[in-house]
Amino acid sequence: MYPQSLEVLDQLAAAGWQHILLSNHVPELPDLLDALQVRSRFRAVFNSATTGFEKPHPEAFRLARAAASPGHRLLMIGDNGQADAAGAVRCGIDAIWVRRDRPADTPDLVSAARILLSRAHTPSDRSPTTHEVPPLPISAPATVPVR
Template identity: 30%
Template sequence: MAAEVTTVLFDLDETLCEYIRSGVERLAEAFERADVEPYFTYDEYVREVNEVGGTESDIRRRESCFVKLARKKGFDESIGLRVADAYEALTDYTEMQLLPDAEQVLDTLADQYQLGLVTNGGPDTQSPKIDALDIRERFDTIILAGYETAAKPHPEPFQQALSEFDATKEQTVYIGNSLSSDIVGANKYGLQSVWKPHARSLDDVNPTAKPTSSSVEIPDYQIDSLQDLTERPWQSE
């Protein structure tokens, strides 16, 4: 008999909320402001930054990634710094909006489960978002992965979250939009995974349709909207 779920963990960006202006839009404008021909895509940036850990700020980590990508493409590091400065000037971490039904779903699930937030990013970027959205008090624990722990998909942030709860892996569900960090991370650690694709997500491809997909990329459940969580898909079996 499957263990009863007692704990539900969420990703933040593009799972519960989104920037009013997407990262893709801001990066395109940053290249324009810096008067630099685009030399990498937002997809390439995210994949690069997810591999970088440590306790440095997200802003410094972004600078490092922009510089590293500049070097890879044969540009001087000053080009990367120029684009990074322009991107930061265009980014307001309080200009966030909750996705439809996010508040209702969090309220509904809080009546039955312990709730946690496990998000990649440090306090300089994630704390302003959480406070602007006024959702800090909705979670029993908040883990800033990539700052307090290794970044997802590393198991450490999930392990840290469970240490805050009286729950086992089998009793825990993780909900996220990214196959590469959320679903792979949750699956490898042994949590039940729920994939909620987002229109802006970089890897929004049905994993079961990809012939090269490994088992760790395939979520236990897939939902179309946060509202679907009120049906508690993990109880359907």
């Protein structure tokens, strides 16, 4: 779980967003969510290990859409440009791609939430789009004096 995950989930929930987790993961995902004490933050959880459909397969996104409250806008926030962002857009869902350019990168979820909240009233009569958010800057290690 990324460092900003809980903060962003709670901020978006306070703004009226409901969360659906759509993951290409192992069968133990529900146990991991319980151990992290985050499962209750999600309206629904879909895991490719149990559904048989990995993102970007359209059926994975159809399952998430079916679990959403009727009339609510869907938006995918994910760290994989192809499976998450491009897969969502192909299924008519807007996406925010929180990039990880290197394995050690941390996605900037706070910036993604700002984009989502600023687009709360985007008209639904347009083609879906992808917003790209660069990773958080890597902080330089603390300076160690040389003696």
